[in-house]
Amino acid sequence: MNRRQNYKSVISLLITTYLLVFSGSLVYAADINKLVKVCADCHGENGNSKIINSPSIAGMSTEYFMESMQDYTKSSRPVEKLKNKKKTMKDVVKKLSDADKVALADYYSRQKFIPYKQNFDAAKAKAGKKVHRKYCDKCHTDGGASADDDAGILAGQPSGYLKYTLGNYASGKREMGEKMGKKFKKMQKKKGDAVIDDLVHYYASQQ
Ligand code: HEC
Numbered sequence: 003m004n005r006r007q008n009y010k011s012v013i014s015l016l017i018t019t020y021l022l023v024f025s026g027s028l029v030y031a032a033d034i035n036k037l038v039k040v041c042a043d044c045h046g047e048n049g050n051s052k053i054i055n056s057p058s059i060a061g062m063s064t065e066y067f068m069e070s071m072q073d074y075t076k077s078s079r080p081v082e083k084l085k086n087k088k089k090t091m092k093d094v095v096k097k098l099s100d101a102d103k104v105a106l107a108d109y110y111s112r113q114k115f116i117p118y119k120q121n122f123d124a125a126k127a128k129a130g131k132k133v134h135r136k137y138c139d140k141c142h143t144d145g146g147a148s149a150d151d152d153a154g155i156l157a158g159q160p161s162g163y164l165k166y167t168l169g170n171y172a173s174g175k176r177e178m179g180e181k182m183g184k185k186f187k188k189m190q191k192k193k194g195d196a197v198i199d200d201l202v203h204y205y206a207s208q209q
């Protein structure tokens with residue numbers, strides 16, 4: 003564990019304690035093993051997805067994780083129903099208490115992210131790398147592989163999920179922070195939407 007991760011787990015422990023002690027209306031977190039069983043159905047064992055359209059959540063920073071939970075709870079982020087599944091993330095978060103979310107954030111931040119094994123087009127990946135360096139790497143450092151940016155992990159995510167979520171950003175269905183929005187729109191204006199496909203191949207190529 004590096005210093006920043008250490009610091010983050012202390013913070014999440016403090017938040018858990020605060021939630022459990024001071025909020026009379028909150029239930030205690032359910033058994034973590036039971037909780038992660040639910041998630042494993044779509045996000046795989048330890049949060050490493052086996053489904054091309056579903057993201058891996060292993061190694062995610064607690065901050066980004068909690069932000070995602072909040073976005074799904076407020077319905078400010080679109081959801082997708084996976085093939086052969088009955089629920090969406092919106093249904094999943096409804097069943098979680100705040101204490102559950104904090105416990106899950108802590109659990110997944112400590113799991114090792116394993117890049118998804120997948121095919122990619124080398125020429126597109128090369129083009130995507132260039133675009134990433136110019137417009138994205140400032141916040142998604144290390145080619146999008148670092149969790150410490152609190153902006154998700156892009157490198158090695160299943161390509162179906164990358165395509166879905168980048169498409170949602172491009173069409174405006176998923177909201178972006180103001181600063182990312184500026185860069186993203188600049189990229190779209192200069193390069194057109196075809197460049198999204200190059201980015202997908204670039205992130206998929208990092209295995
Ligand atoms: C029925 C399938 C399903 C289950 C069960 C499920 N998820 Fe998800 N989850 C998804 C899908 C699909 C997405 C991405 C697309 C979307 O937003 O709908 C997602 C997205 C997420 C994200 C955001 C990932 C990112 O990169 O931004 C987090 C965090 C997450 N899920 C956590 C959980 C946790 C924790 C559980 C267990 C309590 C869980 N999920 C259970 C299908 C599921």
Ligand code: HEC
Pocket residue numbers: 057066134137138139140141142152153154155156167168177178179181182185186189201
């Ligand atoms: C100024 C910082 C910044 C820049 C530049 C930026 N991003 Fe982001 N990005 C973020 C943050 C912060 C998040 C976390 C979620 C949010 O705030 O919307 C994020 C989230 C994402 C996600 C969602 C991850 C997930 O797991 O679902 C994707 C995909 C993404 N960015 C792609 C890009 C691409 C592609 C570029 C370059 C065109 C880019 N970003 C540029 C800050 C940035």
